[in-house]
Amino acid sequence: MASKFLLTLAICRLIVAVGLTLDPTELLLLGVEGQVSHDPADVGSASRDFGGLKTAEPLAVLYPASADDVARLVKSAYESAYGFDVSARGHGHSINGQAMTRNGVVIQMSGSKGTRLGLRKPEPPRVSEKFMYVDVWGGELWIDVLRSTLEYGLAPKSWTDYLYLSIGGTLSNAGISGQAFNHGPQISNVYELEVVTGKGELLRCSKEQNSELYHAVLGGLGQFGIITKARIALEKAPQRVRWIRVLYSNFTTFTQDQEYLISLQGRQAQKFDYVEGFVIVDEGLINNWRSSFFSPRNPVKISSIKADGGVLYCLEITKNYQESNAGTIDQEVEALLKKLNFIPASEFTTDLPYIDFLDRVHKAELKLRAKNLWDVPHPWLNLFVPKSRIEDFDKGVFKGILGNRTSGPILIYPMNKNKWDEKNSVVTPNESVFYVVALLRSALETGDETHGLEYLSHQNHQILQFCKDEGINAKQYLPHYTTQQEWVHHFGDKWTQFSTRKMEFDPRHILATGQRIFTPSFNPNKGASW
Numbered sequence: 001m002a003s004k005f006l007l008t009l010a011i012c013r014l015i016v017a018v019g020l021t022l023d024p025t026e027l028l029l030l031g032v033e034g035q036v037s038h039d040p041a042d043v044g045s046a047s048r049d050f051g052g053l054k055t056a057e058p059l060a061v062l063y064p065a066s067a068d069d070v071a072r073l074v075k076s077a078y079e080s081a082y083g084f085d086v087s088a089r090g091h092g093h094s095i096n097g098q099a100m101t102r103n104g105v106v107i108q109m110s111g112s113k114g115t116r117l118g119l120r121k122p123e124p125p126r127v128s129e130k131f132m133y134v135d136v137w138g139g140e141l142w143i144d145v146l147r148s149t150l151e152y153g154l155a156p157k158s159w160t161d162y163l164y165l166s167i168g169g170t171l172s173n174a175g176i177s178g179q180a181f182n183h184g185p186q187i188s189n190v191y192e193l194e195v196v197t198g199k200g201e202l203l204r205c206s207k208e209q210n211s212e213l214y215h216a217v218l219g220g221l222g223q224f225g226i227i228t229k230a231r232i233a234l235e236k237a238p239q240r241v242r243w244i245r246v247l248y249s250n251f252t253t254f255t256q257d258q259e260y261l262i263s264l265q266g267r268q269a270q271k272f273d274y275v276e277g278f279v280i281v282d283e284g285l286i287n288n289w290r291s292s293f294f295s296p297r298n299p300v301k302i303s304s305i306k307a308d309g310g311v312l313y314c315l316e317i318t319k320n321y322q323e324s325n326a327g328t329i330d331q332e333v334e335a336l337l338k339k340l341n342f343i344p345a346s347e348f349t350t351d352l353p354y355i356d357f358l359d360r361v362h363k364a365e366l367k368l369r370a371k372n373l374w375d376v377p378h379p380w381l382n383l384f385v386p387k388s389r390i391e392d393f394d395k396g397v398f399k400g401i402l403g404n405r406t407s408g409p410i411l412i413y414p415m416n417k418n419k420w421d422e423k424n425s426v427v428t429p430n431e432s433v434f435y436v437v438a439l440l441r442s443a444l445e446t447g448d449e450t451h452g453l454e455y456l457s458h459q460n461h462q463i464l465q466f467c468k469d470e471g472i473n474a475k476q477y478l479p480h481y482t483t484q485q486e487w488v489h490h491f492g493d494k495w496t497q498f499s500t501r502k503m504e505f506d507p508r509h510i511l512a513t514g515q516r517i518f519t520p521s522f523n524p525n526k527g528a529s530w
């Protein structure tokens with residue numbers, strides 16, 4: 001009780017003191033087990049993200065030692081007479097400032113800073129071999145979850161392409177990769193959550209218990225609660241992966257094959273485990289980003305294949321296996337490939353340990369970092385496009401708006417809507433199959449304006465405008481809008497439910513204001529200022 005009072009008091013003083021100098025001793029009164037910092041280095045790192053497009057400095061940063069710390073801070077924000085908001089920050093890999101706030105405190109959920117401060121790590125992953133799940137702290141990175149479950153020969157089923165993302169960060173969106181057609185997105189693979197709501201209550205939730213909160217939080221863009229713990233479904237971990245890429249010049253053939261592959265159900269042996277694909281408009285950068293693939297070991301040169309309209313499509317598939325089954329993997333893959341219509345002799349194959357496959361993008365990250373090409377602005381655009389309009393999208397965007405330079409990889413792969421739980425907050429197109437199109441570009445200052453941020457941002461606008469003009473009902477994934485009217489349109493039929501859930505779980509609009517969906521209920525001028 002006393003510590004709660006002190007916390008509230010300190011925060012109120014903190015708010016009053018904003019604009020003046022903050023007295024560090026105020027923050028010692030907080031009564032949390034973790035640490036509150038307003039060290040410029042901490043505030044600075046909480047004010048940036050991977051997108052590199054926005055900055056917003058919080059009043060302070062909390063490094064929590066437990067879920068109780070998170071609850072204590074949110075409760076004091078909820079009860080505070082002055083009002084301030086609270087943004088959970090995982091690994092800060094958002095594009096548009098979604099984990100930032102100017103009017104409150106950032107809770108740094110991920111990272112080793114807390115440990116360096118001498119704080120204990122909130123909770124290490126705990127595996128249940130018997131029930132095949134792992135309980136993890138909301139700020140845990142997927143790479144660390146993988147490492148701990150592999151010790152038991154187990155692994156989560158559904159992934160993102162890149163593993164240096166937090167549990168809370170991906171579950172607030174969906175978490176998709178080439179396994180989603182089969183297992184659904186990551187949010188379809190969570191048994192239970194522990195959440196701090198916008199009222200500061202610490203609650204467990206699942207399909208059975210507090211189910212409204214559970215479904216609200218999954219894909220909920222951080223609007224309803226802070227995920228402090230998640231129970232993630234596991235499977236027996238494969239030991240190795242056969243990783244294959246094949247090329248197409250005909251978009252119709254390419255998508256027919258992708259859709260065929262994601263329609264395969266039934267026994268493990270009769271389907272691939274991962275289905276993705278990408279568009280090759282610009283040979284240079286694709287090699288730069290994620291390809292040790294087109295290496296001298298693979299004799300086919302992309303440039304030797306005549307592309308129709310200058311655009312090639314690469315289907316990327318994998319088959320997992322155990323070393324004890326290494327004898328049959330060749331035949332299984334061969335049988336599946338026979339059903340596909342790629343360009344003859346355009347097959348690239350490699351074979352590697354499961355963890356190396358899952359962690360593949362990190363290798364690309366290290367290469368880009370070495371060239372100073374990682375910490376650059378990233379005007380990314382991710383869209384879910386309904387299957388019925390993907391041909392139109394190809395003509396208008398890949399063969400149209402993009403021209404011959406994309407400034408980064410363009411992923412495209414289909415998913416089955418029946419693997420997505422409609423009760424969750426995330427919005428997808430109203431068709432049984434839809435594609436994700438991910439334009440993952442990096443802006444560079446090379447003197448050539450077509451590499452620049454302004455040019456790429458303008459292209460993003462053109463693409464969105466094209467969809468609008470053509471009546472392509474695409475939905476943004478990792479959505480970013482600046483007005484509530486656009487959010488209402490984004491959620492469509494789900495808006496009423498989304499805003500009702502907001503009233504119930506975060507009535508003061510304290511949480512994740514960086515998403516800019518709801519106006520803070522206090523200090524609206526400041527809230528609208530960025």
Ligand SMILES: Cc1cc2nc3c(=O)[nH]c(=O)nc-3n(C[C@H](O)[C@H](O)[C@H](O)COP(=O)(O)OP(=O)(O)OC[C@H]3O[C@@H](n4cnc5c(N)ncnc54)[C@H](O)[C@@H]3O)c2cc1C
Nearest residue numbers: 090091092093094138160161162166168169175176222227
């Ligand atoms: C290189 C790269 C590759 C990516 N690849 C994929 C991919 O393959 N598939 C895919 O689906 N996505 C991918 N993403 C997108 C990524 O999943 C999202 O940007 C995700 O939000 C990042 O997680 P984070 O921990 O960095 O979140 P942050 O940027 O820290 O936060 C994102 C949002 O979630 C909220 N939030 C953070 N933690 C919590 C929590 N514990 N509880 C509640 N809300 C919280 C924040 O307030 C914020 O609104 C990729 C991003 C990058 C940069």
Ligand SMILES: *[C@@H]1O[C@H](CO)[C@@H](O)[C@H](O)[C@H]1NC(C)=O
Nearest residue numbers: 249250251252253254256308
């Ligand atoms: C692409 O393939 C489709 C279906 O097989 C075919 O109808 C079409 O003519 C092909 N397009 C080109 C440009 O070859």
Ligand SMILES: *[C@@H]1O[C@H](CO)[C@@H](O)[C@H](O)[C@H]1NC(C)=O
Nearest residue numbers: 281282283310402403404405
């Ligand atoms: C790319 O397009 C530009 C103009 O649209 C053109 O000048 C250039 O030659 C093209 N480059 C290649 C490699 O096709």
Ligand SMILES: *[C@@H]1O[C@H](CO)[C@@H](O)[C@H](O)[C@H]1NC(C)=O
Nearest residue numbers: 428429430431432492493494
């Ligand atoms: C989705 O599409 C189906 C069939 O096309 C239609 O009956 C239904 O009303 C649509 N649902 C929404 C939410 O738009």
